[in-house]
Amino acid sequence: MKEMLNIALPKGRLGEKVYAMFKAAGFPCPSIEEQNRKLIFENEEVGVRYFWVKPSDVAIYVERGAADVGVAGKDILLEYRPRVYELLDLDVGKCRMAVAAPKGFRDDPTRTLRVATKFSRIARDHYAGQGRDIDIIHLNGSIEIAPILGLSDVIVDIVETGTTLKENDLEVIETIVPISARLIANTSSFKFKNEAIEKLLTQMEG
């Protein structure tokens, strides 16, 4: 039986976009294109197995070797620092990690800055680089309302178009890092399935 290359795709629009890239690179899987609720799809002929996982879990699947390669946002890679190879910037799913605050916010550097975020490590590293004392408030969603309700002074979050910020009277005051989707590989799979991974990489680079 042909050795299978296991690929973790992030559920959602980004996943569909990157699947099209994998297909164009010579790793098609017709069953994934059918409308159903299955999560695992195989094409034995080509030797590929795709599975849909939560975008923030892709890096875990790859780091632990359940997937040989996967597509994860740079935000997740910076936040969780999985031990994986980051082989390619796919140049899709582009957005930025930014600091946002209520319009007209005046920062008082003598006070501890209260930062609400889902990305504690990125926020901590960013302000540590500035030598700024901060208080991290870790939230799992609806980050935008934290400054409105006085829970935090600013937020650190992903900004794509800025519409959500605008609708909540917030504005970007600083960009931390640009974000895009990256092709990642398990370090061990890279050795034992090298031919397939290199082929995929070359095709996708092209």
Added chain:
Amino acid sequence: MSAFNCTLRREEQAVFALRGLYEEYGYAPYKMSKFEEYDLYVRNKEFLISDGVITFTDTDGKLMALKPDVTLSIIKNSRDEAGCVQKVYYNENVYRVSEDAHCFKEILQTGLECMGDIDAACVYEVVLLAAESLRRVAPKAVLDLSHLGVIDGLLEGLSADVRGAICRCIGEKNAHELKAVCAAYGIAADVTDTLQRLVSLYGAPTKVIPALKALVGDTEAVATLETLTAALVAGGYGDMLRIDFSVVDEGRYYNGIVFRGFAEGVPDSVLSGGQYDRLMRQMGRRGGAVGFAVYLDRLGRMPEAAKEYDVDTLLLYDEGCDLTALYAAADGLRKEGSVMLQKEIPAKLTYRQVYRFVNGEVTPV
């Protein structure tokens, strides 16, 4: 595999096999205490794989630590005499934060160190033993080799921060980020290009060495790598050998040859090592050193055929039966595999066959 080995867990089998291997090459066992003064780890913090150390205050007020690492203790107690080469292996539990579980774990580690007046033969022997260790513990393995001199030659004169940022990208095989980092720090375009090409170089020495020569020239580091890999290929290790520059050292303790071993089915490296003369200097030693560690806990993740049954034969007996006859019958059945004696069939126990012992006779149920 002997019946004796069949009953051992994979980690135990590995300890058994590796101890034999290291003794064949004249390495002496090194036994040490579980504790070490905490100060040793503070002074060499960057050498440790994880930051966390379990500490406690000894009865004399000294701050002690449960060993998170073995190498530092061996160096501390090594002889520092000209012309002397010390060869030791160890088999120790270390206590550190597991990268997977994010909490302290007791980790069984085995490895060896060759320290003192070392030369190319010592380095070759240690790399050969690393390759042989992998071969003995994993059906399919890969040993990635690199020479830090290749990258050091390109990064000369850069500050530790910049070097660290570049090495992180190289370690991740992250050519796109590497380009951005080099641009941000104003590194020359030709150096950036060479570094990017190095990141994507991977494969058997026969394929990589010529490409490497074309890229960085016939440097001393390339010549060392070529001689070493040629000897290993001649020694029969060519099938598992790869050159990979993502084996880097951000801490700047290693120099020269560095390597990392992988076993198929284990998602992370199971062996890592290299030459660490810089660490020796930092600890006031004149000699050099080369060694490696095998992470036995990770070997347990190799896929294994699941056991079909808890026990091969379940032999049921009644209280008060003739013990001599019962145990003679059980011994007879034991020739076909494991036998468990019970009065009743235990819940959830799985077995291949079940017999009952009645009036000195064994009958299938």
